[in-house]
Amino acid sequence: MGKFSKSGGREMPELNTSSLPDLVFAFLFFIMMVTTMREVTLKVVFRAPQGTELQKLEKKSLVTFLYVGEPSQEFRTKMGTETRVQLNDQFAEINEIQDYIAQEKSSMKEEDQPFMTVSIKADRGTKMGVISDVKQALREAYALKISYSAQPRVN
Numbered sequence: 315m316g317k318f319s320k321s322g323g324r325e326m327p328e329l330n331t332s333s334l335p336d337l338v339f340a341f342l343f344f345i346m347m348v349t350t351m352r353e354v355t356l357k358v359v360f361r362a363p364q365g366t367e368l369q370k371l372e373k374k375s376l377v378t379f380l381y382v383g384e385p386s387q388e389f390r391t392k393m394g395t396e397t398r399v400q401l402n403d404q405f406a407e408i409n410e411i412q413d414y415i416a417q418e419k420s421s422m423k424e425e426d427q428p429f430m431t432v433s434i435k436a437d438r439g440t441k442m443g444v445i446s447d448v449k450q451a452l453r454e455a456y457a458l459k460i461s462y463s464a465q466p467r468v469n
Contacts, residue, residue: 353379354379354381354400354402354403355403356381356386356400357381357385357386357389357398357400357403357405358381358382358383358384358385358386358398358400358437359383359384359385359386359437360381360383360435360436360437361383361437361438361439362435362438362463362464362465363436363438363462363464363465364438364464364465364466364467364468365462365464365465365466365467366466366467368464368466371431371433371461373429375426376422376426376429376430376431377430377431377432377433377461378415378418378430378431378432378433378457379432379433379435379463380399380400380401380411380432380433380434380435380448381399381400381401381435381436382397382398382399382400382434382435382436382437382440382444382445382448383397383398383400383436383437383439383440384396384397384398384437384439385398385405389405393405397437397440397441397444399411399444399448401414402414408444408447408448408451409451411448411451411452411455412451412454412455415432415452415455415456415457416455418430429459430457430459431459431460431461432452432457432459432460432461433460433461433462433463434448434449434460434461434462434463435463436462436463
């Protein structure tokens with residue numbers, strides 16, 4: 315009978331990692347393509363009014379959104395049912411709009427600041443007095459370029 319010896323010195327070959335950067339890049343690219351960035355969690359009810367003369371906004375990076383409407387169901391016990399203004403992810407009073415606009419302008423490049431547009435996303439049931447108060451606060455903050463969000467009218 316033959317002898318089998320274990321002293322052959324066979325070692326485990328090293329793992330080939332030359333394609334690892336390609337795999338990491340492909341995975342990163344896939345994640346970037348399928349992920350959407352969360353903008354704002356709506357805390358107010360927003361049903362867009364219908365309009366006929368609609369235009370798309372050109373540079374969305376220069377648009378700041380203000381949401382106006384009744385608080386959603388989960389916030390009604392704490393906030394009530396009267397119309398509220400939402401700036402980013404927080405409820406705010408109308409007198410806080412000036413500070414918010416100043417903060418948004420300061421986060422922009424200086425050459426883009428004159429082109430900043432404030433888009434008011436107001437619920438279709440919002441009273442015009444609240445919208446007038448918001449517009450007055452925007453005027454005092456020198457945010458004079460205002461748009462209103464709406465959906466196309468269905469015939």
